[in-house]
Amino acid sequence: MSLDDLRKKIDVTDAEIVRLIGERLKIASEIGEEKRVQGKQINDTAREKRVLDHIKRIAQNENIEQEAIESIYEQIMRECRRTQGAEVAFQGEFGAYSEGAALQFFGHLVITKPQETLEEVFKVVEQDDVQFGIVPVENSLEGTVGQSYDLLLDSSLKVCGEIELRIAHCLITNPTTRLDAIKRIYSHPQALGQCKTFLKHLGCELIPTTDTAGSVRMIKEKQMTDGGAIASSRAAEIYKMKTITCEIEDNPNNFTRFFILSKEDCPPSGNDKTSIVFSVKHKPRALYDFLKEFATRDINLTKIESRPTRQKAWDYNFYLDFEGHREDKVSRDVLASLETKARFLKILGSYPKAK
Secondary structure (H helix, E strand, C coil): CCHHHHHHHHHHHHHHHHHHHHHHHHHHHHHHHHHHHHCCCCCCHHHHHHHHHHHHHHHHHCCCCHHHHHHHHHHHHHHHHHHHCCEEEEECCCCCHHHHHHHHHHCCCCEEEEECCHHHHHHHHHCCCCCEEEEEEEECCCEECHHHHHHHHHCCCEEEEEEEEECCCEEEECCCCCHHHCCEEEECHHHHHCCHHHHHHHCCEEEECCCHHHHHHHHHHCCCCCEEEEECHHHHHHCCCEEEEECCCCCCCCEEEEEEEECCCCCCCCCEEEEEEEECCCCCCHHHHHHHHHHHCCCCEEEEEEEECCCCCCCEEEEEEEECCCCCHHHHHHHHHHHHHCCEEEEEEEEECCC
16 A cells, blocks of 8 residues: 555544544533533542543553553543533643642543632632632631632532642742852732741742742742742742752641532532621620521531621621531431521532532
């Protein structure tokens, strides 16, 4: 067979491959729609793993390099997830801890969409630009992220998942920078505060920024040879920067809890939490009578915290998490009873407990 004949054969084969990829995308879109109808999550990491294992077995039989076919199929499945709507918005630059939490929750085939502010994360989900958002709500050392809870109060979005991410801070510089040459260190104020002991010994100027990964990007773009940033090791990898040292935080028990946001929460999984926000009347026993409804039903509370209503001085809403799904009978009963006792009550969502 001549070279021209072989090339024509390649062209025919390529056309068939593209047609089949198009067919796969069409099926993936139908699957995504069916998942939405049934109230199921788009992401299904267990199913994706089975698909890749199946493909690699076929590749082995065809004498195709397994790593090569896995790389190809990861791209195909990434596009299928995009077709199904599996995109997640996060605040910050690529390499931010929020993006790391999204990848840990959804798997590495999810498409992440950086946003400048937490408000924009909520906005793009509300406008259906992406199906999911992820926001930090609580740090084990610094406490509640008040802005996220304030945005939840005003939003129609639901909490459909949670994840806890271990936060390990790294000192990151340009490739040629030495530790003794660093004069200024940039990062989010929380990250700077969590590394006080390490930073005190360096004697550098500390400059707060809006984002950890964004600080890495900035010192790269400005080619700072006397500057450093505190961020994740993944941020260093993304921007091809040097990691001087890692785990520089004062306390290793540093975890951030994130909420996954969507227009719908999750169906019961058998191991769930429900988050609510409420206020009670200013009278004796009002809060006690409210919380007693949980105690009498033996429902475990995992969090309660007050936040200003922002409408009247010294007026507060309470954010509360309890074990159980709002569709469970015992949860339905307690929520119905709470409606009669609360001045205001909103269900933020029910979701599987973080592993």
